[in-house]
Amino acid sequence: MVPLTQQTSIDACLAEQIRRACILEATARKPGNVHPEAAFADLTWHDFVLSAEAVAPVLARTRELGVGRATRDAVLATRQRVSTNTNLGIILLIAPLAAVPTSLRLVDGIGAVLAGLSLSDTEMVYEAIRLAQPGGLGKVPDQDIQDRPTQGLVNVMKLAAERDLIARQYVENFSLVLNFAVPYLASVPDFATRWEPALIGLQLELLSRHRDSLIRRKCGAVVADEASRRARQVLQTAADGLPFASAAIAEFDGWLRGDAHRRNPGTTADLIAASLFAAMREGVVPAPADWAGVQHKAQQAPLVEN
Incomplete structure (x- = not known):
């Protein structure tokens, strides 16, 4: 058994990594997403900061709580701080990793975690999703x-894997996160000072290869494919x-922000947050050189939602 003081230290370290990953993802000025200089009518950067603060200590205890309960409790903690769904996808991705x-x-280790998920986990994840009320x-x-689920969580995720990238991670041992995104981040020269362009680059790489699930749900496959095509075009421009x-x-x-922000690539942002956490947890990326400034700005977030 891990001594209490040691386990407390592990939980605190995981919580800080989760918090930083969520805040940095929201801070990077990625096309189409909320960031400090771009809000939606019902969603601001401070909402993401508050959400990060709320879920980090909960998700850090996932090994103790179990994936299902940690997911549900993290959504409950978020709802106590903000009035809209800011992070369901992030929670669903980070909980198994944590x-x-x-x-x-x-x-x-991720395979054993996924293999151990049960019907009870499914029930609590369903409760979490209903509480979060995601769109589309x-x-x-x-x-x-x-409905009341009758299958384990991985089997349920298999049913959605073709249309949902987050569900697909449960089926494919988080391959997109661990075998693509984390190595991408680890390969960035001078990540400490270039973390923002690195996250923008990762967004474009992910979008160019995979339909964003949130765009697909809200706007359909044709629009999601167009988003991927445009991402490839931007990458080609940069490569040239x-x-x-x-x-x-x-x-x-500008295109992603059109149609009342319905083309927001939110699932891709969730994958980036989870990938950042994984990269930090594995020790393959350094802390941002300007983290103190990001932290200072984050601390200006209101203590309660207005």
Whole structure:
């Protein structure tokens, strides 16, 4: 058994990594997403900061609580701080990763965590999703979120994996996070000073390869495919070294923010937050050189939602 003082230290370390990952993801000025200089009508950067503060200590205890309960409790903690769904996808992604024993690498331990998920986990995750009230879920004939589940969590996620990138991570041992995104972040030269362009680059790389699930739910597959095509176009512009790469990013940002922000690539942002946590947990990226400034700005967030 891990001594209490040691376990407390582990939980505190995980909580800080989760908090930093969530805040940094929301702070990077990624096309289409909320950040300190771009809000939605019902959602601001401070909402994400408050949400990060709320969920970090809960998710850090996932190994003790179990994935299902930690997911539900993290959503409950978020709802006590903000009035809208800011982080359900982040919670669903980070909870299993945080459950991996810290003595193991994530890629070596995630399989056992997923294999151990039960019907009880499914029931609590369903409760969490209903509490969070994400947009655009619709109705499905088998294991619908409004019904009582009858299968374990991984089996339920298999039913949604074709249309939902977060569900697919449960089926594929978090391959997109651990085998693509984390190595991408680890390969960034001078991540400490270039973390923001690194996160923007990761967003474009993910979008160029995978339909964003939130865009697909809200706008359909055709629009989600167009978002991926535009991301590939921006990457090609940057690869060609053209002087208007910044203009291409700005144009993409404007397009994503059209249609009342319905084209917000929110699932991709969730994957980035989880990947950042995983990279920090594995020790493959350094702390941002300007973290003190980010932290100071985050501390200006209101203590309660207005």
